[in-house]
Every structure is written in structure tokens, then in C-alpha cells.
Amino acid sequence: MPQYSIKDHLYESQLFINRSIAAAIIVTLMLLLLGVRMVYLQVVSHEHYTTLSKDNRVKLQPLPPTRGLIYDRNGVILAQNLPAYSLEITPEKVESLEQTIEQLALILPISEEDRRRFKKLRRQRRPLRQYPDPSTPER
Known part of the structure; x- marks a missing residue:
């Protein structure tokens, strides 16, 4: 059961x-x-x-010099490496490009020729590209 x-x-x-x-x-x-x-x-x-x-956004990238010092036969320096700085800006990432350039002019010497050259470069290049700042000499 x-x-x-x-x-x-x-x-x-x-x-x-x-x-x-x-x-x-x-x-x-x-x-x-x-x-x-x-x-x-x-x-x-x-x-x-x-x-x-x-x-993560700002990174310094040191670039080593491409050549060393050049001396003449008497040991006098003919050519040396000097540090050069280039400030670049992406116009699409700033609110007001003119205001940004004005604020940079308070820190760096920017001539009218530099501003004209900068505007010319800006018209010639594609969007979202970085441009050298107006005070950087043209190469």
C-alpha cells in the first residue's frame, strides 16, 4: 500500500x-x-x-630633432636646433573663432599680416582640420 x-x-x-x-x-x-x-x-x-x-584630450608630443649640431673646422657652431612651437586650432571646435584669436592676441603677438594669412589658410583647407595659429611663421 x-x-x-x-x-x-x-x-x-x-x-x-x-x-x-x-x-x-x-x-x-x-x-x-x-x-x-x-x-x-x-x-x-x-x-x-x-x-x-x-x-585624455590634451597630449604633448615631443618631436626629436631631425639632425644634430653642425660645426665648422674650428669648432664654431654653424647650425643648431632651436625649439619651435606651433599652436593649432580646429575652428569647428570653438564657439567664436574671432574671439579666440583676440584672446590669443593678449598672450601672443599677432600682426594683421598673420591674421590675413590665417584667414587665407582657413579658406583653402577642408573642415575639421587644424590650422596653425596666426602668429606661427609660414614655411
Whole structure:
């Protein structure tokens, strides 16, 4: 004769409710932990990550000289390497190109001839290209 077991519906429903409450508590704690981490990254560490993102945008690239010093037979330097700097600008990435050039003119000497040459270069080149700044000598 087979043996039948009687189910305890009250015990099973209580077990289900306890497991549901435990799962809800775990999910709530995880969401709370995620929210705290988001606040930490976006509010507390904002300065740090802003600096890191700016470092990704601006990079200094040193270019080694193509040749060494040239001396005459008496040891007098005939040709030497001097550092040269070139400031480039992408017009599509600035709000006002004229205002940017005016602000640069406060720092660098920019003549009217330099400005005319810059505008000529700008008309001749394709969009999203960098142009030398107006104070860079033409080669």
C-alpha cells in the first residue's frame, strides 16, 4: 500500500513569504549600494575624473630633432636646433573663432599680416582640420 504525505500549506506559504522578503531585502541593499557608488563617483570624485578626461584630450608630443649640431673646422657652431612651437586650432571646435584669436592676441603677438594669412589658410583647407595659429611663421 502506497504511503501518501499530507502537505502543510501554511508552512509552505510562510516559507515562500520569508524567501520573498529575504530576496526583496537583498535587491534593495544592492540598489542602495549601487546608488551610493554612483553618488561617490559623480559627486565626491567629480574633480578627479574631470582632470582625467581633460588629460585624455590634451597630449604633448615631443618631436626629436631631425639632425644634430653642425660645426665648422674650428669648432664654431654653424647650425643648431632651436625649439619651435606651433599652436593649432580646429575652428569647428570653438564657439567664436574671432574671439579666440583676440584672446590669443593678449598672450601672443599677432600682426594683421598673420591674421590675413590665417584667414587665407582657413579658406583653402577642408573642415575639421587644424590650422596653425596666426602668429606661427609660414614655411
